[in-house]
Amino acid sequence: MTGRLEELSLNLDLLGPEICLAITAVAAIVADLLFKRKGAVTIASLAGIGIATVLTVSLLNKNPQTIGNGLFALDNYAIFFTLLFLGLAFMVILASTDYVSRMSDFHGEFHALILTATLGAMLTAAATDIISILLSVELTAISFYALVGFLKDGKASESSLKYLLLGAVNSAVLLYGLAMVFGFSGSTRLAEIAQAVSNIPSQGAAGSAGLIFGLALVGAGFSFKIAAVPFHMWAPDVYEGAPTPITLYLSTASKIAGFAILLRFLLTGFIQPMALSQNWGIALAVISALTMTLGNLVAIPQTNIKRLLAYSSIAQSGYMLIALASLGMTAAASNTIQSSLLFYILAFALAEIAVFAVVIIVSHKINNDLIEGYAGLAKRSPLLAVTLTIGLLSLMGLPPMAGFIAKFYVFSQAARSGLGWLVIIAVINSVISAYYYLRIVKTMWMDAPAGDESISSSSAPKLALIIACIGIVILGIVPALITRATEFGSHLLLP
Secondary structure: OHHHHHHHHHHHHHOHHHHHHHHHHHHHHHHHHHOOOOHHHHHHHHHHHHHHHHHHHOOOOOOOEEEOOOOEEEOHHHHHHHHHHHHHHHHHHHHOOOHHHHOOOOHHHHHHHHHHHHHHHHHHHHEOEHHHHHHHHHHHHHHHHHHHOOOOOHHHHHHHHHHHHHHHHHHHHHHHHHHHHHHHHOOOEHHHHHHHHHOOOHHHHHHOHHHHHHHHHHHHHHHHHHOOOOOOOHHHHHHHHOOHHHHHHHHHHHHHHHHHHHHHHHHHHOOOOHHHHHHHHHHHHHHHHHHHHHHHHHHOOOOEHHHHHHHHHHHHHHHHHHHHHHHHHHOOOOHHHHHHHHHHHHHHHHHHHHHHHHHHHHHHHHOOOEHHHHOOHHHHOHHHHHHHHHHHHHHHOOOOOHHHHHHHHHHHHHHHOOOHHHHHHHHHHHHHHHHHHHHHHHHHHHOOOOOOOOOOOOHHHHHHHHHHHHHHHHHHHOHHHHHHHHHHHHOOOOO
């Protein structure tokens, strides 16, 4: 009994960031009830995220270990993503301070839902059991279902309902796939699943219809989370109907959480035997090619910037899937390939923050999301035009932005893994994407202004813009500073 209490105490200590964030979510609602000045809610949320970040940093020197009798892991990988999700939540709240002023009656709920979505994403990255994986994924998803429909107008309600229905189907598919994996392996723990899979003959694992079908269903469930083809249909409509700050958070935190758990799931459970890993490696390579191609081609005719960015986000998922496919083809938990994926995720997150922070400000001002509304933005607000340009060039992969280094890092690892054909398709897609990214840049800098009034914002969104721009440039010019962090995150991945 004493030993169990000591274990519980240790676990509570290790779960300090998650507990702090849960308390902060409640505090945001209480602050909304007690204080007339809604800025108190924002301050309470940012303070809670700051404390959770400090608690996470204090865990850096601890040895990797499991939490909750193997449900979660405290390792470098989980810490890397925890810091990333906390940083994303901080930036989203900063960028949305002006936008949420239109929701004066629901400040507390808005911030609380962002914090619970962050909590779910953090737990997802640390989950090492199919039960904790499912619960963490659902905690994130339920928060987003509510956030997408937060404005309660016709478009938001339609998007929320569509996201909820498709998400429910996806959850059923994911649950069924995980149940089949459990039935095949006899365990819910990733470490024990890996042992069960590796103990059978190589050709037997690759040819087991039940295991392959279960993995396919799990892959379909995770593909929905990252908006990969053919499970991408929800993204454009949901991105367009959701409040713009939530579109930003959905396009980054939800997608990154999907990649975080997909990487841990495949690496710890199914990297061996080689015949099996190469099977899912080839499957991911094909999905990657289809995802990036469809995303880029359909983005070209879009006139609504949120729909364009939704298809761009789908294409970015395709680029990130290249790294996962490379891991499958090498049949080894290569730290270099993992590091390339983490670097790409970091560069993608910063670019999305820069781009969407500008969209939040501009759409709040002009009250629509049409690209033509950005005409002459450079004359009306040079800071916003520069920031949006830097973000778009990084997404395009143009030097010296972070996106260039990220793509080079991922593409070079894929070529070394024997996926040269996929690299060629990715390079062609990068060229295609230049058309619609540069079209926005041209509209901002060369077209006549849509109005004479300048577009301004408060200090908090400007701070988010500046941080994102500095991050993009630093990653692009001095990538070695950040690759150490991504290499740290790719080491000591606990099953």
